[in-house]
Amino acid sequence: MRSIYLDYAATTPVDERVVTEMVKYLDVNGDFGNPASRSHFYGWMAEEAVEEARNQVADLIGADSREIVWTSGATESNNLAIKGVAENYAPSDCHIITSATEHKAVLDPVVHLQQQGYEVSIIQPDSTGVISKAAVEAELRPNTRLVSVMAVNNETGVINPIDEIAGLCEQVGVYFHVDAAQAIGKVSLSVETLPVTMLSMSGHKFYGPKGVGALYVRRRSTLKLLPQMHGGGHERGMRSGTLPTHQLVGIGKAAQILSDEAGTEIEKLQKLRDQLWQGISSSLADVSVNGSQAPRSPAHLNVCFHGVDGESLLMGLRMLAVSSGSACMSATVAPSYVLKAMGLSDHDAHSSIRFSVGRYTTEEDIDNAVSAITEAVTSLRTVAKS
Ligand SMILES: Cc1ncc(COP(=O)(O)O)c(C=O)c1O
């Protein structure tokens, strides 16, 4: 039997409507051409599809289609954004500010630059998990070139005040990058009102395929983003490589669906998330929500089951597909660095589980999940006492 999927923050299934569009661009009967082929119909059709997808993704965040650069996902978007800014400067002339709760796809490129001599500040969140504007402001230096702060944290769902941080960066003339991989479809976000310089997205977090993403790059900025992938000069030189038409059609369709449906979907997610927490907190003592004091995404719920070993709990919850942190860190036994940065003890970080609901979650799934969680936690606590 398949377990109940409550790990939408790790990845989402591809929406059937997206699959239907994607398959039209693969085989010999479809528009399989290379979008860069200018000399024949196959190429023109593929290019048209790619540009429609670019419009769809741009529309979702209030951007101009010329501001969308295709990538292989948020990891690549983050790398392009961070290294693509930094490499404009000598290491001693470039200070980068980011936060301790970022995804590794931001932290690792920043640490890589630090090893090359770039100056780096890594801000700690406050106890609610939030990266405040004041914390960013306190780290600004005359040679600060880039600030990178995520919109929604992947483990806790905590929402950072990126509007305030964006305003600050605009005011002091520093480029601002936002990793919005977890925010798309969960919080409304428009680059028309949010003065960010760059914003990363990932198709597989919003019912598009894996292996495709985008980086929004503001046109009216003075920024010259240096490519990290050199080759045929695709994407106006910013990212070479033959464009994967079917993948782009996929992320485009997924974006268009969200443009139409995100409003109602967000309400539904929040109801399911609240139902889950209601169920857990009314049937178990000594449970708490990590990041409960902060504004949070409607889809994430990170719960600390105090006194319960998280690994044993995951084993006891075989009928649920959940994680104890982010998917990419789930192979490590170390407690979550995100929860630790928020001030949780190793013990509490180990006792925490991330649940995330999505488009195909039902009320019945939540009822069943609550029963399974209650049973597993109760039995682990009974064992621990005896
Ligand atoms: C906040 C955040 N940034 C970046 C990534 C990486 O995205 P991708 O899998 O598209 O490389 C993820 C997903 O794992 C994420 O949650």
Ligand code: FES
């Ligand atoms: S106090 Fe909560 S697990 Fe130790």
